[in-house]
Amino acid sequence: MPIEAVAMLFAWMLVIVFLALIACMFEDLESDTGSQSNPNSQVQLAAQVGQVHRFFNKAISGEAPAYAMYCTTAGVIAYVLLLKGIHPLLAIPIGAAVGEAFHVIFATTAHIGRTAGSKRFEQPLYLDVLYGHLLPIATHGFMAVLCIVSIAYIQSNLGTLSGMSGLNHPFALPMLAFIWGITVGAIGSSTGDIHYGTEREFQDRPFGEGRRVVYHGKITRYAECGIRTQKDIVGFCVKYGGPCTGLTFGLIILFENWRTLVGMKLGGFLPDLQAINGDMAAILGIVIGIVIGIVLIMGNVTLVKWARKRYGPFVGE
């Protein structure tokens, strides 16, 4: 087996990492557009404490199941089209478009359903808010779903693409899209929410902390100029929050795959795929993973210590 195949494997891994970076960045921004992750409970709460707002309330469960749904739908459509012999360059975008059509349908039902559900708080249904947010949701979501389905496609055909047919993923494309969808949703939900809570409105305070929950409804109200909608939040988050989330996901995929591949190479498994070298490859991969983990933990501790020293302790209201 030539060395080019190993180089191709590493190259495809890097393509997956890059796609993951893009996917998670757009996922995070999309969830900001629909207030699915950034001010989420606050959007529901604001109307209840008398703060009528112009936010889009996209309550489609958590991000992880929701993204699993869009990505699986897209994956199934792409898979069906691939079965019919359609080129992947056409099949994957069509699948992603169908996934996004579902996304928009669910977003509409969630927003108008929740608005009708809080009738007694006199929260009107602003049609411009409804229509104006659907397109940003669909476009950001399309990018995320497109990248995830592409990753699933590459992974399920990795062996064929890199010239080592033994490395094709045993799972079918929709199943991989499902798993990746849950992953991208979970990471997008937990990372990069620089707008969550009161951080933005009270960012002059140390760590942006120290406001009681009852005031949180206010962050759905006014922007620097005029009435705030979700589009302001996307503009705010696109600078650091989105790329930071993408970087998180990309780095996870990079470290995870890189250590596996390097372990396989060092263990002598890679060029020939001999099962006898498998154990050594796994052990080396795990050791490299542990080393990466220790380095990351040390780096994080140093960073947090530096930030505490630089910005002072948590003081409360």
Next chain:
Amino acid sequence: MGEEEQKEEEEEKKPKAEFKFPPDETGLGIISAVIAVIIVILPGTWVPAVIKAIGVIFALLWGADSVRKTSKYGLGTGVPSIGVLAMGYGIIGALLGIAFVKFAEPMGPFSSVAALGGVLLMAVVGYISGVFSNHEKIIAMKIPGLERGMMELGMAGSIAMLLQFSIVAGSLSFDKVLSTAIGTGAIALMFVLSMMAMFHPYNACLGPDEKRPRTLVTSVEISGLLCLILGIVLAATATPVWGLGGVVDGVILIAFSGIVWLVFYVKFVKECMRESDSVVGTGLIRTIE
């Protein structure tokens, strides 16, 4: 805050819904269960996919009603979890069901009755987990009706999953389901869209002015979407063109579920627009004291 919520709940009972979804919770449960069970029992190769889709819609409607009933007691963020739990039961129950069918197959054409074994098993498991969650010495969640809710969710999930297997595979034969529904990854789609059909209705309509008819309409709408994709999968993977389980069967299912989705989606949007406080093209915000 707690008192306010109680007051809101009391007020919720007073206004009557403008259009009624005919049966009450128990009635809808029994009707849906009976319809869905009859369709499961019939041999898969005799029934067109559209009829099975009707069974799926009823089973998921029952599930959505159960989620609503169970989650009404202040499980705000727990609504999606309950839907996922139901389909977790559903996957296990359906896999057990088709495994039972494999053993019963030599007995004759009505071997799919054995699949109900999986459903009953999940009813027992659901009931036991409900008892565990509510029991004072174990988790002590003390949610009224949780035992019944869990039992219903387990059964509805299993029945819905069995019918979806039957749509894609043509029958409940173990090997066929394994190669067409599980091997192709369609099971992931069934899982994720069925759980959406169960929990999304209540999650989307959540609020003190939530109304049962509106919530249930959403469930039917999502089931329509689910059946649409299943129809596409069936039409694309089926080998015979005509006959049950063929390409035409899939196309008919696509047309049927497309109509179901459209009708119920339009109904839901209209109902929400009518029942929300006001629908305005645009406007400024105000603070209500």
